Amino acid sequence: MDRRWILFSVLISFAVVCRGDEASERLVVFTVATDANDGFERFMRSAKMHEYNVTVLGRGKEWLGGDVLRYPGGGQKVNFLKDAVKTLEQSPDLLVMFVDSYDVVLTAGPEEIIKTFHKFDANVVFSAESFCWPDAGLAIRYPEVKPNEKRFLNSGAFVGYVKQISEILVRDIGNSDDDQLYYTKAFLDIDKRSRLKIKLDTKSMIFQNLNGALDDVTVKFQGSSGYLYNIKTGFTPIVVHGNGPIKTDFNSLSNYLVGHWTPKQGCLGCAENTFNLESLQVEDYPTVFLAVFVEHPTAFLEDCLKLIADLEYPKNKIDVFIHYSVEFHESHVSAFVSANRALYRSISVHGPSGGMSDSEARNRALSDCRKKGDDYYFNVDGDIQIENTRTLHLLIQQNRSVISPLVGRPGKTWSNFWGAITEDGFYRRSPDYMEIIKGLRVGLWNVPYMRGIYLVNGRHLPSLTGAYSPSSNADSDMSFCEKLRKLFIFMYVDNRVYYGHMTDSENFETTHLHNDLFSIAENQYTWERKYLHPDYYTTLYQTPFKDILQPCPDVFWFPMVKPIFCKHLIEECENFGQWSGGHNHDPRLAGGYENVPTVDIHMNQIGFEQQWLYFLREYIIPYSARAFEGYVSEGKAIMNFVVRYRPGEQDYLRPHDDASTYTVLITLNQPGVEFQGGGTNYIRYNCSLTTESRVGWMVMHPGRLTHRHEGLKVTGGTRYIMVSFVDP
Secondary structure, eight states, rough: OOOHHHHHHHHHHHHHHHSHHHHHTTTTEEOEEEEEEOOHEEEEEEEETHHHHHEETTTTTOOSSSTTTSSSSSSSHHHHHHHHHHHHTTTOEEEEEEESSEEEESSSSSHHHHHHHTTTTTSEEEEEEOOOOOOOOOOOOOOOTTOOOOEEEEEEEEEEEEEHHHHTSSSSOOSBBBBBHHHHHHHHHHHHHHHHHHEEEEEEEEEEOOOTTTGGGEEEETTTEEEEEEETTOOSSSEEEEOOHHHHHHHHHHTTTTTSTTTTTTTTTTTTTOOOGSSSSSSGGGOEEEEEEESSTTHHHHHHHHHHHHHHHHHEEEEEEEEEGGGGGGGHHHHHHHTTTTSSSSSEEGGGGOOOOOOEEEEEEEEHHHHHTOEEEEEETTTEOOTTTTHHHHHHOOOSSSSEEEOBBBTSOOOOESEETTTSSSSOOOHEEEEEEEEEEEEEEEEEOOOSSSEEEEEGGGTTTTTTTOOTTOOHHHHHHHHHHHHHHEEEEEOOOOOEEEEOOTOOOSSSGGGGGOOOOHHHHHHHHHOOOOHHHHHHSSGGGGEEEEETTTTEEEOOOOOHHHHHHHHHHHOOOOOOOSSSBBBBBSSBBSSSSEEEEEEEGGTOOOHHHHHHHIIIIHHHHHHHOOOOOOEEEEEEEEEEBBBBBOOEEEEEESSSSSSEEOOSSSSSHHHHHHHEEETTEEEETTOOOOOOOEEEOOOOTTTEEEEEEEEEOEEEEEEEEOOO
């Protein structure tokens, strides 16, 4: 690096800080950053917030210091610093602080650094840690320290006078040699240590190295900022260093430092570097490569694709890539493509015949995104239901390297991110995980792992080639996130608005005509969105009893399901096809005899018995509590069946009493349109329900004692009803 440029940068720094603050004027800060990654940007944000003037060394240079995340190295940092300090030789009493940048934040101003430095009565103070690295054999040569103090030198942060630091830097070092070993040898030279007055910050008064010390610290808040407190030494370190293998834990802590998030003021850092997409003309919107992956039989995929199509983003700015690995979903994908091909910028589909594995397909998508030159890469897996139509807008406007909307499985703690990971990259629950998924802490969260749905800024794609190539103990998503962590590309999860949810396909059945219908227990929320009547909860919780419809005495009429439920249930029964003959002899029953036979199909015949009983407990019993106040239903039902009435088969049902405490009947198709005639007549009350019946509405009436009734004659078409005898 040009020495004149360094000197000019330092002099400019002096000029900028001249505010009459002597402490700020006397401290020069150096760091090394050959790559302006997210870790560096975070460091610079903290420096700016506390009014440091940082000279960045190595900008635009090739990194020759080795893989310091896993192995010894980093000697190039020493060589950069040597050149910089030489430019300051005419100011031997100037204080210089060197800090790493990718894994460091500053939590107080330079005046605090200087004030605390003077308490050491030293010329140079290095940070200290718990591990003697990279040569553990040197540990015996270190001076002893008191309990709770850190004994060993860490080279990621130190402060001292120009004169003494220059003397430490006299020895040569190769770019790939280890910088920590270089400084360690200087410190362990007893004569040099004494002559130059080199000390270690064993109590973390200025510098806090977190590797091996996570249990020593806690985050506290004051005003609009958070800071770290060492509970073992009682000090509040200013330079926080996520050294060693705990980068993800440091990233989590940094969510609460340097004013990013505080309990009283929320996410102060969320608004930084954002932009308003609506300020652009539509033709100037960034282009997006939308990659959809369906790698296993997936519940509610049809709904997932419909929600993707409903996103409020110009389709002519979106290239679509779809990979599905099971033939089962060919019809869903084909329907989506047929409806949208002319709308999107392009659509490419890769099915099972292509033979691509999950990781191969995802790497192919990254490559295709680069080839098309799209501004963003948007990953959506088939188990993601994007309910917020503005999701893509909101993510793009955050202007982050990688950002994911928080989605979870409703009613469960399962979500699309991990707040922490183990050393080998697997799930570990972070202390704030539950509060984040419950919305008790709202903001943008730096996390180590995400899956399912995320937006990647296209500028990072060149460095992510092949990022989905998993090792033997990891899947594609874990491999991708590991690559991002190594590159200091931060992943953020946004939980400030509701975006959508995840489905659970672990026990998803694919043997039915309409398989989503059978996934009520595993995916109740998604099932409700698809099948439950939109007025169900309003009627249940908000409609006064006097306003609940009673077309006949003690016959209650409730909105229950959407027409699509009715359509799917009819089609399941017709697909099964084995309708009973409407005879008294019925081998399906325990006694083999039906007193009042109908042409019907029992729910256990189509594999829907347990799902119906679940529906009964979750949705019908709450209605029965409103209709029959004081009665507590057991939710038992042995007879659950779809009845078919039509001329020439069975067109009516004689008067009878149901073997139930109460009976429910759901109209499955449209009176007066799909069939003529029909209905139910309550004999005691001379009251009938006929053409006014509504598809998806449920009639609920008492059973065996008071409500003797009959099925009125169907004169044309086919009438379908779902019947259940509850609490027999």
